[in-house]
Amino acid sequence: MTKYSLALRFKTLMSSLLLASSMAVAGSASADEPLKIGFAHVSPIGDAGWTYQHDLGRKAIEEKFGDKIQVKYIESVPEGAEAERVIRDLASSGNKLIFGTSFGFMNPMVKVAKAFPETYFEHATGYKTEANLGNYNARFYEGRYLSGIIAGSMTKSNTLGYVAAFPIPEVVMGINAYIRGAQSVNPKAEVKVVWVNAWFDPGREREATVALIDQGADIITHHTDSTAVVSAAEEKGKYSIGYNSDMSKYGPKYQLTAVTHHWEQFYIDQVQQVLDKTWKPTSIWGGVKEGMIGLSPLNPAVPKEVADKVEQAKADMIAGKLHPFAGPVVDQDGKERVAAGSNISDEDLSKMDYYVKGIQGKLPK
Structure with missing residues (x-):
């Protein structure tokens, strides 16, 4: 073997060692x-x-x-x-x-x-x-039901206002759960809905709030992302129920509570x-049981007996004794959707495309 061959083999060996070393370093860096x-x-x-x-x-x-x-x-x-x-x-x-x-x-x-x-x-x-x-x-509908108990207990006009984003099952089931919670303590309660067709549009949310108040709603809630509903209700001296997070800084006097997500x-x-x-x-x-849904601290304006009803309903929900859509569930046209003695299935909830009894107006298609 010539000196040239030996030098070439040594050079090749060293290159291989250097490559292996660099790959090891790279692998170590990647892991870190x-x-x-x-x-x-x-x-x-x-x-x-x-x-x-x-x-x-x-x-x-x-x-x-x-x-x-x-x-x-x-x-x-x-x-x-x-x-x-x-x-x-x-x-x-x-x-x-x-x-x-x-x-x-x-x-x-x-x-x-x-x-x-x-x-x-x-x-x-x-x-x-x-x-x-x-x-x-x-x-979300579990928190809606609980907040509906508060709204149904405290409304004077029996007309509740709801500012909604899009007519998809997630939003529809919240509206339906809200009125079912309200009617569990006040069968005369009804809900009016204004659709803004946006998740986040403070201008339209504010306009919808004012329109609902003008139509006689004395408690307003929303399924939209901004604080405009709570803020507008505060300005009008009307109670509100916030959504997503505690919005009491925008409604320090009139926010009754908020359905909160965690x-x-x-x-x-x-x-x-x-x-x-x-x-x-x-x-x-x-949901409530898993800690993903809750209510923000209640406004002092909420009477103790109402707060106690909410706490009892929450405890029953966690224990599996209360389902917001326990039958009978009847839609606004009088058709039975869930029979007495049974609860709605998650599959049917995820496809909800109807209003229950107590919602005014027709659901957009």
Whole structure:
């Protein structure tokens, strides 16, 4: 063997060793890299409301996991094509766990999940899953029923106002649960609904609130994201029931309570599962019992006997003794939807497309 051959073999051996060493270092660095997490939100975070509550979940995982994770969030993402672009960008930027927090993100997330099979996706309020896409939701209707007890007890006009976003099952079941809670203590109570066809539009939400008050509603609630309803009711001297988060700073005198959402533990659990490499797609639907739904502190204007009724209903709900849609459930046309002695199924809840007795007007199709 020539000196040239020996030198060449030595050079090749050293190159191989250096390559192996660099790969080992790279592998070690990769193992130490933080888990990149992305959030796509339909509205601004603000200081109250739907997106604000999800952002509390973001803060909870940052506090829990520290430098093990790196989080990016994008606010005010329109539903539809723009949502797909944003979610795809989050995935292509290396985020390995992506949360989309609006119903209208569902189909875009399904499409992007198929294109990025090594990334984990979680969609809020939807129903579709893939091998790498799960969904999560809260039983908002349970909180609606409880707040309905307060509204039904305290209304003087027997007309309750409801500002609603879109006529999808999530919103419809909340309206229906609200009047059922109200009528459990006041059979004369009725609900008027104004649809604003937006999740976040403070101007239209305010206009809808004023319109409902002009139509005789003396307690207003909403299934929209901003604080405009509570603020407008406060200005008009009418009681309100907030939604998503405690909005009492916008209604210090007249907010009676708020139906609150709590996502922190869910987000912590999902991040932990990804870090532990145990994540699997699931469909989670948690309510009062699981701590995902609650009520904010009651206004002192709420009488003790009313507060006691709410607490008893909450305890019965947790114990499985009370379901907001326990039969008989009759729609506004008199058709029985749930028979006496039975509860509505989750499948039927997820497809709810009718108003129950006590709702004025027709449900938009």
